Amino acid sequence: YKAMASKFIDSLPxxxxxxKSGLLAGGVGALLYAIGNxxxxxxxxxxxIMTFCISLAVVHKLGFPVVAKALDxxxxxxxxxxxxxxxxxRAEMLAEIEKLRGDADLVEATKALFExxxxxxxxxxxxxxxxVQRDVHNKIS
Numbered sequence: 001y002k003a004m005a006s007k008f009i010d011s012l013p014x015x016x017x018x019x020k021s022g023l024l025a026g027g028v029g030a031l032l033y034a035i036g037n038x039x040x041x042x043x044x045x046x047x048x049i050m051t052f053c054i055s056l057a058v059v060h061k062l063g064f065p066v067v068a069k070a071l072d073x074x075x076x077x078x079x080x081x082x083x084x085x086x087x088x089x090r091a092e093m094l095a096e097i098e099k100l101r102g103d104a105d106l107v108e109a110t111k112a113l114f115e116x117x118x119x120x121x122x123x124x125x126x127x128x129x130x131x132v133q134r135d136v137h138n139k140i141s
Contacts, residue, residue, distance in 0.1 A: 009024075
């Protein structure tokens with residue numbers, strides 16, 4: 001019983017033995033006061049309530065680490081998925097940037113082609129003008 005009592009006292013939420021003992025004594029005193037002043041009436045349901053409370057405490061004590069581990073694993077999985085998605089998006093953006101850098105050369109080539117076409121149209125206009133002048137000169141002479 002000493003080992004069980006020691007284990008129970010160690011599980012209380014304070015650090016010093018005196019504080020833990022005071023917590024237990026205060027709890028027992030509050031219970032006795034409640035029973036003595038008929039704030040709490042001991043009834044046949046009391047063992048059921050105590051058993052239920054103890055069962056909840058055991059489930060919490062044993063189940064919490066399992067649930068916490070499952071939640072941590074899920075959080076790590078979500079974090080990995082987000083990091084993978086971020087890296088994929090980053091790679092796609094870098095590929096798009098490289099593609100646009102290649103298109104910059106295309107823009108320069110297109111500008112050069114338009115300049116060449118403009119000069120070609122001007123030359124054709126001059127050729128047409130000279131052709132008209134020659135025809136007029138031939139008709140006059």
